[in-house]
Amino acid sequence: KILIIGACGQIGSELTFKLREIYGHDNVIASDISYSNLEVVNSGLFEIVDAQNYASVKVCVEKYNIDTIYLMAAMLSATGEKFPMKAWDLNMESLFHVLNLARAKFVKHIFWPSSIAVFGPTTPKNYTPQYTVMEPTTVYGITKQVGERWCEYYHNKYGVDVRSLRYPGIISWKTLPGGGTTDYAVEIYHKAITDGHYNCFLAEDTELPMMFMDDAIKATVDIMQASNDAIKIRSSYNLSAISFTPKQVAESIKKHIPDFSIQYQPDYRQEIANSWPKNINDSYARQDWKWKHAFNLEDITNEMLFQLDKKYHPTKIESK
Ligand code: VAH
Secondary structure, X not given: OEEEEOXXXXXXXXXXXXXXXHHOHHHEEEEEOOOOOHHHHOOOOEEEOOOOOHHHHHHHHHHHOOOEEEEOOOXXXXXXXXXXXXXXXXXXXXXXXXXXXXXXXXXXXXXXXXXXXXXXXXXXXXXXXXXXXXXXXXXXXXXXXXXXXXXXXXXXXXXXXXXXXXEOEEEOOOOOOOOOOOOHHHHHHHHHHHOOEEEEOOOOOOOEEEEEHHHHHHHHHHHHHOOHHHOOOOOOEEOOOEEEOHHHHHHHHHOOOOOOEEEEOOOOHHHHHHXXXXXXXXXXXXXXXXXXXXXXXXXXXXXXXXXXXXXXXOOOOOOO
């Protein structure tokens, strides 16, 4: 049985639906700290679990005889800069609880997401290697860097089967943006449909690594289904698809909505984005467990605008 912690979130919600498709509806238990995503809550087995409370997680693990946990609860980069100690507590306590449950043999497998936020201003920004200087300047990035160290430690010292991916910015339409710096690339599509205009909080030439949700979900399923000896990196794998700037995504939107307009008003999140790489070398993931992405920027724009147009204008007759 599979437990998803943080199932109401951007990745957790889509992971819930995908894993139910693959492993069977009643073999996947969704959980979160609150009923914040009713589509997830009302779609199948759901439990309130406080990821910062060991007993809360353990009770759910024992109730359903869980053998695999996907820990998708975390406070992201932008929000983490507003509440540093809350970000540290949530991101670290939740990780220790699931690692200790695995060490004590209550569960067998763990997936834990890292992020390109582990890289900092001193990291090479182009084709950022798997092994390189990492001096993250956000609390979120610090929690991901030290979390990777603990995952590798628990694997080497206690044989815990924990697997991890350094996600880039992830673009999806099913949930609203949740406090990430890369979330401008989600907001822009919503605004293109609802307002025809977007005030972008990053400068037009801010290139960042990005990925469509379907690719991120595929990578997560692929790494967890790979044979144990295929996984040679137990900190976290670099994972990449595409990279683009706000200007490039605005141009791709204009091909569908010619009147779409954008203005750039960088805020505190510009400094966060400036500390991250422009693009990522994920050759180890491609070589060890055959990763490859599918969605390019045009595909993402097509799908985002199509789905959001339906979401915001449900009664609109499909234009021929
Ligand atoms: C954030 N979306 O912006 C997350 C992600 C690489 C960025 O970790 O904080």
